[in-house]
Amino acid sequence: MPHQKNNLESYPPVFRQLNDTAAAEVKKNAMEETVPIPVVDLQNLGLEKLREASKDWGLFRLVNHGIPETLLSKLEEQAKKMFSLPFESKQALLSSPMSYFWGTPVLTPTGDALKGAALNINWLEGVNVPLSQLPQFQSQDPVLDCFRVLLEEYGRHLGRIATTLFEAMVKDLNLDPKQSESNIDESTGFIRVYRYPAGVMAEEAWGMIAHTDSSVLSIVNQDKVAGLEIFKDNKWQLVNPVPNTLIVHIGDMMQAISDDEYISVKHRVRVNKQEERFSICYFVFPAEGSVIRSSKYRPFTYADFQEHVQKDLKTIGYKVGLDRFKVNADG
Ligand SMILES: O=C(O)CCC(=O)C(=O)O
Numbered sequence: 001m002p003h004q005k006n007n008l009e010s011y012p013p014v015f016r017q018l019n020d021t022a023a024a025e026v027k028k029n030a031m032e033e034t035v036p037i038p039v040v041d042l043q044n045l046g047l048e049k050l051r052e053a054s055k056d057w058g059l060f061r062l063v064n065h066g067i068p069e070t071l072l073s074k075l076e077e078q079a080k081k082m083f084s085l086p087f088e089s090k091q092a093l094l095s096s097p098m099s100y101f102w103g104t105p106v107l108t109p110t111g112d113a114l115k116g117a118a119l120n121i122n123w124l125e126g127v128n129v130p131l132s133q134l135p136q137f138q139s140q141d142p143v144l145d146c147f148r149v150l151l152e153e154y155g156r157h158l159g160r161i162a163t164t165l166f167e168a169m170v171k172d173l174n175l176d177p178k179q180s181e182s183n184i185d186e187s188t189g190f191i192r193v194y195r196y197p198a199g200v201m202a203e204e205a206w207g208m209i210a211h212t213d214s215s216v217l218s219i220v221n222q223d224k225v226a227g228l229e230i231f232k233d234n235k236w237q238l239v240n241p242v243p244n245t246l247i248v249h250i251g252d253m254m255q256a257i258s259d260d261e262y263i264s265v266k267h268r269v270r271v272n273k274q275e276e277r278f279s280i281c282y283f284v285f286p287a288e289g290s291v292i293r294s295s296k297y298r299p300f301t302y303a304d305f306q307e308h309v310q311k312d313l314k315t316i317g318y319k320v321g322l323d324r325f326k327v328n329a330d331g
């Protein structure tokens, strides 16, 4: 039985219809191949393994990341509590600098859901958390206050992990460490906490539609409910959840920084028919104004990139991404 059965008022009204369908039709997700993705050990960071994973896969499973298990489990528990608050309370309480959104993962720079005629619904709710502003978030609500404290601690770990990985990648790519410094900036880091509802029956409905991440690196912490899929070897394959491991994605910025040596992997999220799914994702970007130079792309900043992404999503309904900046391409 889907978990949200008892807690319909926590869902955006458009999602509430799901419940009956799910109860009526106990239909399982089709069996899918799970893919044995490469494993990288943060305490024993071999460049060869890191390179192979970043080149051939654009993602890897990170073990020995140094985040205490208790922090991970508390954060998950608190995220679940937070999402089970009534929809209206989430809208009211999750205020600046955090923001609550649903139906799309694409936000404007101020944290509002991007609106555009061409956009399809994504079956998710999310909370956006810009880490550098998090200390300004004040809440009388004990669930949210506890959530903020855990996110601060989690954010510090993720900053450390992302920087460590980035520095190893700079070494692997033989880039100048000094010049590369501004290509990652922990103060740009943000966290997205998602809940994907159960019971979406349509075969072509997605928790999150296929995309590449615009970040330098993205680090996904998924709960035990599967859903994340990557496009590899010409097919979609499921990334199995493994407790206490993280999934690291190479983002578009890292692909450009690496001169296309590494790939920004295409991925999407399938909604689970029976169980809702939670994930906590971290994204980090270049410092403001930092110019990305490579032989494959015109020099650009992340702000230039983001402007094109938002414009494309609004007008044509999908992200063109790096192709907009390819040397000799229009745009
Ligand atoms: O929820 C997930 O597992 C992945 C989310 C994702 O791909 C994103 O936020 O860009």
Ligand SMILES: [Fe+2]
Binding pocket: 211, 212, 213, 218, 267
């Ligand atoms: Fe993503």
